[in-house]
Amino acid sequence: MNLLRQTVALLKKEIILEWRSKYAFNGVLLYIVSTVFVCYIAFNLTPNFKSSSGYSLVWNVLFWIIILFAAVNAIAKSFLQESRSRLLYYYTIASPQAVLLSKTIYNALLMSLLSFLALLVYMVFFTNTIGDTFWYFLVVLTGGITFSTVFTMVSAIAAKAGNNGTLMAVLSFPVILPVIMLLIKISKSAMDGLDRSLSYGNFGVLAAINVIVIAISLILFPYLWRD
């Protein structure tokens, strides 16, 4: 119960900090909007792009790539922005698991909100009909949460290894690729309006990946923060 209390307290602190500055949220939201707009301009240089046959395919893949890069940018901050002394202070008052859990939950909340908004913005510029809208939104939320569980641990490792963005990308992309393959598959079937029961198995694998990643992170993080 101690762990739960500490996690909630740290989570509250993360949210209050974010609410006061709104730096991560606004920054990443602007990042998403400008990326979507760049893609919109770039793709519309080709006339009749929207009526071409591969449009729905490109639509889906492009969306996930935008979300992927937004997630890397948003979550890389979670440990990189903390100063050494502040981290030390956290560890004196809370258990390392609570620190990791609070960061993960905070990132999951941030990413679900951001990916939800990103989808809205994306749909404004790239008009498309989604077969099963509710299911697509659900996939996007799951995707945001899975990105945050994986990237939180990776950003903790990258932050310890000298705070550079290259390392974050190199370490996280191979880890996130199976997730993104699954997500693109499920979201494509949601877009085509296929029967929902077809993607239960893939959702199961995503859930399993989340559980494995969180479990390993909780076990390994206490070794990581010690300096």
Add this chain to the structure above:
Amino acid sequence: MKFIYQSWWKILGVILVFYTMIAGFLLPVPKLPLLHETIRNVYFHVPMWMGMLVVFGISVVYSIKYLATSREEYDLVAVESVNTGIFFYALGLVSGMLWAKFTWGEYWSSDPKQNSAAIAFLLYCAYLVLRNAIDEDQKRARISAIYNIFAFPIMIVLLFILPRMTDSLHPGNGGNPAFGRYDMDNNMRAVLYPAFIGWILISVWIATLRYRIRLIENKQNSI
């Protein structure tokens, strides 16, 4: 650690690998459509992956041991096992690509298992990049041990769980029957199982040799 200085298992490994090379090319194999004589590649392609899995497994065990004890030798075992594993990874990938050229028509047919294997290869390359990024010895050992433990289950998911869920050209995946089901007769099993053991022993031997060289280098540097 006395095990690595004994020689019986190294001799056994060499004998088994020679046996599979001779018996693998001479013993009769079932005549199957498409595969024909290329089925003999199963004596090399699959055991190399087994060797890779075992050395990666060893490196994870030693990473865990390192985190528990902080002994530098354990970190050396882990990194040299990964180096050997990457070598066997490349061998498994190349032998698989050659086989794919003759049976599926292309070196790279975008088969889910091939793609997963390429991703997992990146995963372990990232491990080596991570090691290069950190200067301080103990910090490098600790962080790379953590990443190694983190990467191993993801590699297992990539290579053995995801390809099974989709259509794959590999046997045993996506509803295809596994090789052992009816393609393989007892003649082939008599070569394949010794080949597993032989290549695993050889890969462990290479890893121990690399570890011992590293140990000597370490001692020379510390003087």
